[in-house]
Amino acid sequence: MHTNLNVDVAVIGAGTAGLAAYRAARAAGARAVLIEGGTYGTTCARVGCMPSKLLIAAAEAAHAVHRAVGFGVHAGPARIDGREVMARVKRERDRFVGFVLDGVEALPASDKLRGNAWFVDRNTLQVGNARVHAKAIVIATGSRPAIPPIVEGLGDRLVVNDDVFDWDDLPRSVAVLGPGVIGLELGQALARLGVRVVVLGRGGRVGPITDPDVRRAAIDALGAEMVLDPDAHVTRVERVGDEVEIDYAMAGVHRTERFEYVLVATGRVPNVDRLGLDALGLELDARGVPVSDRRTAQVGSTSIFIAGDASNFLPLLHEAADEGRIAGENAARFPNVQPGLRRAPLGIVFTDPQIAIVGGGYASLHAHALRAGEVSFEDQGRSRVMLRNKGLLRVYGDAATGRFLGAEMVGPDAEHVGHLLAWALQAGMTVTQMLEMPFYHPVIEEGVRTALRDLAARLKEPQMEPQKAAA
Numbered sequence: 001m002h003t004n005l006n007v008d009v010a011v012i013g014a015g016t017a018g019l020a021a022y023r024a025a026r027a028a029g030a031r032a033v034l035i036e037g038g039t040y041g042t043t044c045a046r047v048g049c050m051p052s053k054l055l056i057a058a059a060e061a062a063h064a065v066h067r068a069v070g071f072g073v074h075a076g077p078a079r080i081d082g083r084e085v086m087a088r089v090k091r092e093r094d095r096f097v098g099f100v101l102d103g104v105e106a107l108p109a110s111d112k113l114r115g116n117a118w119f120v121d122r123n124t125l126q127v128g129n130a131r132v133h134a135k136a137i138v139i140a141t142g143s144r145p146a147i148p149p150i151v152e153g154l155g156d157r158l159v160v161n162d163d164v165f166d167w168d169d170l171p172r173s174v175a176v177l178g179p180g181v182i183g184l185e186l187g188q189a190l191a192r193l194g195v196r197v198v199v200l201g202r203g204g205r206v207g208p209i210t211d212p213d214v215r216r217a218a219i220d221a222l223g224a225e226m227v228l229d230p231d232a233h234v235t236r237v238e239r240v241g242d243e244v245e246i247d248y249a250m251a252g253v254h255r256t257e258r259f260e261y262v263l264v265a266t267g268r269v270p271n272v273d274r275l276g277l278d279a280l281g282l283e284l285d286a287r288g289v290p291v292s293d294r295r296t297a298q299v300g301s302t303s304i305f306i307a308g309d310a311s312n313f314l315p316l317l318h319e320a321a322d323e324g325r326i327a328g329e330n331a332a333r334f335p336n337v338q339p340g341l342r343r344a345p346l347g348i349v350f351t352d353p354q355i356a357i358v359g360g361g362y363a364s365l366h367a368h369a370l371r372a373g374e375v376s377f378e379d380q381g382r383s384r385v386m387l388r389n390k391g392l393l394r395v396y397g398d399a400a401t402g403r404f405l406g407a408e409m410v411g412p413d414a415e416h417v418g419h420l421l422a423w424a425l426q427a428g429m430t431v432t433q434m435l436e437m438p439f440y441h442p443v444i445e446e447g448v449r450t451a452l453r454d455l456a457a458r459l460k461e462p463q464m465e466p467q468k469a470a471a
Contacts, residue, residue, distance in 0.1 A: 003130045005113070007033045009331045010125055010134035012117045012275070014104060015042045016317050017308025018140035020324025021331065022111070025138075028332035033134075035127055037116035040104045041097040043142055043309070044317045047162040051093040052185055055164070056350050058085045059192035063352070070387045080194050082170030093165055119276040122302055136303040136331035139290070140324060141271040143309035148266055150237050151177070157244045159263050161186060170195055175246055175259040177237075179206050179230045183265030184222065184351050191226040198257065200248055201230035207349045210363035211408040213374070217392035218410040221353050237262065270310045280304075287312060295339035297327035303334050314345065344426035345406075348415045353377075353391040356418030359406020359425050362396065369399035373455025377411045380447040388412040395421070395431075395451045399459045402430040407451075413444050420448065431456050 008030035011022045018034060019042075025032040044050060065078040104112070115128035125132040145160035161182050173196040176187040183199055184207050191197040206222075209215045215230075222228050229250045236247040243258040270289050277284065282299055283291040289312045290299040297305040307323035309315040326340030349355035359365075362372075374394045383389040391411030397404055407421045424434050431452055439449045 005033065005130055005132045006134075007031045007132065008135050009033075009138065009328065010035060010117075010132050010136075011138045011140055011328070011331075012125070013140035013142055013271075013308070013310070014040055014112075015140060015142045015308060015320070016044060017142075017310070017320040017324035017327070018138070019103070020321045021138040021140055021305075021307055021328035022107075024325045024328030025332040026111075028329055030332035032328075032332075033111055033113050033132060034107065035113045035115065035117050035125070035132070037114070041100050042317075045096040045100050046093070047165055049317060050096045051089055051165040052161070052182070052189075053350060054089040054092050055085070055193075056185060056189045058088070059189035060352065062194075063192045067387055080170070082193070083168060085193060086167050086169060089165060117275065119280055122280055122304060136305065136334040138297075138324075138327045138331050139272065139275065139304065139306040139310050140308045140320075140327070141275070141310045143268040143270050143315060145264060146267045146269045147264055148177070150234065151262055151264055154237070154239050154244055154262055157239055157242070157261055159261050161263070161265065164263065171260040172196065173259045174198075174261045174263050175200065175244065175257070176263045176265055177201075177234070178265035178267065179228060180265055180267060181207050181347075181349050183263070184349055184355075186263065186265065187226060187228075188222060188351050196259075198227040198259070199229070200232040200234055200246075200250075202232065202234070204231040206230050207351075207355050208347050208357045208361065209355060209408060209410070210357075210361045211394050214362075214392055214394055214408040214410055217376075217390075218353075218355060221390040221410060222351060268309065268315060270312050272310055285312070295326075295342060296330055296337050297323055297340070298330060298337050303331070305331050314347070316347065318343075344422045346418055346422040348418055350415070353388065353411045354414035356407070356409045356414035356421075358408075358418055358421045359396075361406065361408050362394070365396055365405055370405070371397050371399050371455060371458040371461070373397070373451045373453070373458055375447045375451040375454065377444075377447060380444065380450070382442045382444050382446065383412050385442065386412070393417070393447060393451045395448075395455050397431045397455050397459050399461075402432060402459060404429055404431050404434060411444075411447070417445065417448055420445065431459060 009025040009032040011018050012035050014034050014036035022032050022034045117125045117127050176183045176199040179199050179201040187197050187199040206215050206218050233249040238245050244262045245258050247256050292299045292306050297307050305327035307327040308320035330337045345360045347357040377383045377391045378389050393409040395407045435452050
């Protein structure tokens with residue numbers, strides 16, 4: 001039996017972006033339906049930000065015991081119980097997921113539709129036996145881990161970040177393929193929890209870093225605790241019994257090693273390939289994602305909008321929430337589409353030292369009069385006091401206007417420093433104005449002042465400093 005459903009807005013996907021879009025559309029007075037073909041619960045709560053931070057918190061506790069010796073505090077060797085670690089990770093993860101599920105459960109049953117959606121045309125979806133007709137449609141289908149061909153055939157020895165948080169115990173050894181955000185965070189956390197970890201990349205990228213100086217500082221800092229080669233040449237990945245054997249070359253030396261698991265962290269793929277988009281006549285990018293306006297979330301001039309990880313812009317929870325809200329509001333008032341608030345770009349990697357990218361990073365800046373200032377945290381006062389004196393901050397400015405343009409950083413408390421710099425960027429502050437702000441003593445933020453003073457001096461130079469090639 002086929003049923004027809006007529007609504008103002010249909011939202012495909014009940015993750016962070018989808019929920020935000022649905023709520024925004026309802027708040028705007030539209031009749032909306034939320035369509036979900038998988039399990040409820042956002043990527044962040046189930047397999048992303050929250051469980052990863054739980055694992056990182058355990059790793060930080062173990063590292064604190066190890067680092068205490070540097071202060072003359074001897075607590076004895078730490079004993080890490082992998083089962084207890086993973087039990088807490090799963091227990092707390094389930095609490096966060098529960099909060100999301102409670103929110104979904106509270107929505108009217110008539111506004112929820114279970115099943116996988118397929119576009120019949122630009123205003124019609126097929127969801128199981130139901131045909132949904134909508135004035136506007138929001139795609140918020142999220143993303144999934146990308147699996148490279150080289151790891152095919154590994155069976156249960158191959159894991160992605162989704163699988164890590166279902167472990168009952170910590171493994172003995174893990175090879176991490178991909179030194180991106182997920183690979184770095186989970187790789188270092190596992191290493192600090194006693195797992196033998198090797199992180200291998202290709203092409204030299206380290207997380208979201210594009211400034212060559214910051215990248216070198218990150219490799220030095222993170223590579224002190226685990227094997228990290230962002231440009232390894234992996235030639236063979238093969239299952240041997242209950243292990244995986246990997247051939248790779250690092251610094252010109254060929255190595256063959258075996259691991260209990262291979263954790264693939266080579267990026268994520270937008271979930272748009274099973275929606276029937278090819279028949280809609282939309283402009284698609286190289287990954288098959290509909291080309292959209294980041295300010296409005298609108299696909300071309302159509303009544304289709306896209307938000308969250310599916311949009312392939314910035315796969316971050318706060319960006320997904322913003323995009324979902326903008327998409328939902330514009331879908332509700334289509335065709336009266338308006339730009340929504342987009343915040344200054346801010347990315348944070350929760351390694352130790354942490355990584356922060358403000359304003360899109362070095363590679364995104366093309367100003368003719370670009371200047372850079374910097375500070376090393378090796379001799380920064382508060383950082384040395386806490387034995388956290390690793391890393392480098394580089395700040396960028398425009399000599400023509402004196403405006404602050406952004407920053408890249410690896411160093412202590414980058415999650416907090418990054419926020420301060422992102423606020424300054426969004427406020428359109430000049431470097432001079434930033435230096436007029438208060439700086440207490442002794443704090444890590446004094447390092448920000450040092451970098452800004454360096455940048456201010458360079459902004460006065462008559463000649464542009466030589467540009468470094470972006471990574």
